[in-house]
Amino acid sequence: MLLKLEARPEPSQLMAYLSPLLAVALTLIGGLLVFSALGTDPLEGFKVFFLNPVKDTYGVSELLLKATPLMLCAVGLAVGFRANVWNIGAEGQYVMGAVAASGMALYFIDSESAMLLPAMVLAGAVGGALWAAIPALLRTRFNANEILTSLMLVYIAQLAVSWLAHGPWKDPDGFNFPQSKMFADSALLPMLIEGTRLNFAFVIALGLLAAGYVFMQRSFLGFQMRVAGQADAAARYAGFSATRTIWIGMLAGGATAGIAGMAEVSGPMGQLTEHVSNNYGFAAIIVAFIGRLNPVGIFFGSLLMALLYLGGEQAQQYLNLPSSISKVFQGMLLFFLLGADVFIHYRLRLKGGK
């Protein structure tokens, strides 16, 4: 081998920001290769996948709509990831948030109160946070690995929503489809732009991104959590509570994921269905990493990831490819990012060229 990795004296700040861009570039190249391997004209595939979805205002509004749950989930997850709290069950917390908010909407289905929506947002946050509290409790009380417990709870949440949609909450007039009644108008999020589906949840997401920024970069508690993530011995020495770090990390992710779930049922779906789980919770993990666990980065990361979702739908429609191609690109993106990150701490040197 002619090249070797050499440790940098200090981590490169520049590379920390360049690495996501490098990963995006590599994913695009990978995309071209995938399209040609599938016998699709790569340039045509590229255009359909990455450009078509955003060619008009409606497309952009759809992009922002798709990015909203990703922003929400990712900003909460980032709070935990910074402190090495590995909540990877955001998908389940998202589902439980959707369930709690739907419960509220269905219980007050005749209500026209303006308080219903705020109550649903709150219910979503609490539902998600409660689901995240289980792994937090098991970790702090019994030392059980939160990666595995939070993930198991994803499957359980999906089964729970399937039971509700097939059983007690099934719409009696719904032709036996596994879905609830349509929500009343008072339980639907108001639209931001006439003629599009972009709704108020986008504003909530922006607000939480800002709140996340203040918490992580400007508050003492956020600082403690950062220290816990980067040097947990130092954090313990300074007397920062590890238990509190875990609780905050888990609950933040659960609450925002729950709000994302609420936004989905109360926005584009308008009802609870069996298919509320749409992989946002997992995609948000990628968003959090590609955004460098930073709210500004997460904003752009979720736009990119939303584009991958929309591109997959376009590819299905116009290129006759399965829409799961999105997940391939999402996975590739994270792979390349993790690989590119090596250059933050190391640089390439020619061997023997000392």
Add this chain to the structure above:
Amino acid sequence: MEANLFTSMLFATVVAGTPLVIVALGLLVSEKSGVLNLGAEGMMAMGAVAAFAVTHETGSPWLGVLAGMGAGMVMAFLFGILVLSLMANQVASGLALSIFGVGLSAFVGKPFESVALAAVPPIRLPFLADIPVIGPALYNQQALVYFSWALMWAVVWFLYRSRAGLVLRAVGEAPGSAHSIGYPVIRIRYLATLFGGAMAGIGGAFLSVFYTPLWVEGMVAGRGWIALALVVFATWRPLRVIVGAYLFGGVMIAQLFVQGSGMEIDMPSQVLSSLPYWATIVVLVIISRNAATIRLNAPVSLGQPYRADT
């Protein structure tokens, strides 16, 4: 309880537990070398789809198993490049491998979603299969079930009786020392990771070619994660892996137990389907409750990147 019913339950338990045995033993070996691969779910999914596709095209389930194994190894190799050569974070890279593998398997498996494979007949072991009650359950099984038993003894022998196994454990416990006395830490970790990938691929192949035999997106359904939990539950000991795997196998076929018991229980099917996941959580809690158990048994360098700075 009727003997027949017991036999069929035992049979089903062993079948359901087998992919967990194979995958968890592979993960155990890679963890013993210090590599924590959370990508088991993705490797299994790729193994399952590759095995199904090849079996469907060639008609040979054994070529299918080989393809599954190969797919698992390719995935493990990607993971190895990230965490062993590029020293990326093992937790994040494992997640990436899972997300990527599950997505890619859904993508390449699309054309196979509506086709079925012919069931592979079991292999009946002479004499043993004639033992009353347990014979037909244990010794009239798929070849991969026998393979899983052989694998367990092979792993036990390798880890605790062979020199190579000793070196592998040394690399997991103290990579610095192993390096200083001349063992190639990274190469050994690559091999252990590839072995884990191969077994995850075979486990996936068992699901799609022998167990169902169908390919459905998401059919691995968390078994890769359960296998990871099993390794912790077994405190990194191969014999306990097989016990745990069959316990989980039993939980997974709980539905059969309920139907067989003749009890009239009005319970949604989702409750029974969620049992393996609850069981995983309960088991993790029980075993992790005592932090010392984990500390004493987990390979010391598990999850830590290693770089020889020379």
